[in-house]
Amino acid sequence: MNRLKTGLGALAFAATVALAGQAGAATTVSSTFDTDADGWAFGAWQSVGGTPQPVTYDASAGRISKIHGFGGWGFIAPLKFLGEKSEFIGGTLEFDLSSVLTDYEDRPLVALTGNNGKTIFSRWGNTPGPQLQTFSLGLAASSFYVGSPTGVSGAVTTAAFDAIMGDLEQIQIFGDWGPNVDNVQLDNVVMGGATGAVPEPATWAMMILGFGAAGTMMRRRRAAVAAV
Missing domain, CATH: 2.60.120.260 (Galactose-binding domain-like)
Known part of the structure; x- marks a missing residue:
């Protein structure tokens, strides 16, 4: 579970950095x-x-x-x-x-x-x-x-x-x-140009893939726990 939390934390951090970069550009x-x-x-x-x-x-x-x-x-x-x-x-x-x-x-x-x-x-x-x-x-x-x-x-x-x-x-x-x-x-x-730009499609795609991967990890973890 700790590794799952670490993975989710890393994904969240990456998404935050990406959004901050887009907003400040x-x-x-x-x-x-x-x-x-x-x-x-x-x-x-x-x-x-x-x-x-x-x-x-x-x-x-x-x-x-x-x-x-x-x-x-x-x-x-x-x-x-x-x-x-x-x-x-x-x-x-x-x-x-x-x-x-x-x-x-x-x-x-x-x-x-x-x-x-x-x-x-x-x-x-x-x-x-x-x-x-x-x-x-x-x-x-x-x-x-x-x-x-x-x-x-x-x-x-x-x-x-x-x-x-x-x-x-x-x-x-x-x-x-x-x-x-x-x-x-x-x-x-x-x-x-004005700051606070909307994130580019590539940034949204990265976030969606990241959180999708996190959801898959959580489901696999729960299935493994239930099978024990």
Whole structure:
């Protein structure tokens, strides 16, 4: 009986570890700019699919930058951040951003555009300063609005947000909000999915087989005891 208990304990422990690993796992896509610009460019949120400008890569600092003077332009994410990204709903988009000019007020930091042609903007909050600081944006409908970089015309519905995340065509991290020439820097961009994921089918299969084996062991033990 002790060996049976030990076997059951081992199976239970294995199942717990498997579930904990699944629950804590989260998918991420990142650009840390350790070796190059990682495909990032600089363009306007209105010019989805257009030809953006190159950014400057600083190898010593491991970051990208741009000196620019047109409001509404910003850093354009590469393809790995785009496409079907429903798994990131409920997660976060984090990045380090700095701006030499500090006279910006009431402006979004991020614009998301879906393949359906709809663009939404992150709700106004803190704006960057001359030193890199970390910004974290929740990937949820409540974090965005419908309108323009300078005006809010309405809220984003869950259905509209899900549709955009289901087929992202462009992510822009704003790097210029006004007509004056600015020098902006970007580093450590990480898009992370929500934790607490449902266990994968393989994990469930392992658990079912494990507990099935435990049940067989118990029945055989009881039959052996009854036959004595």
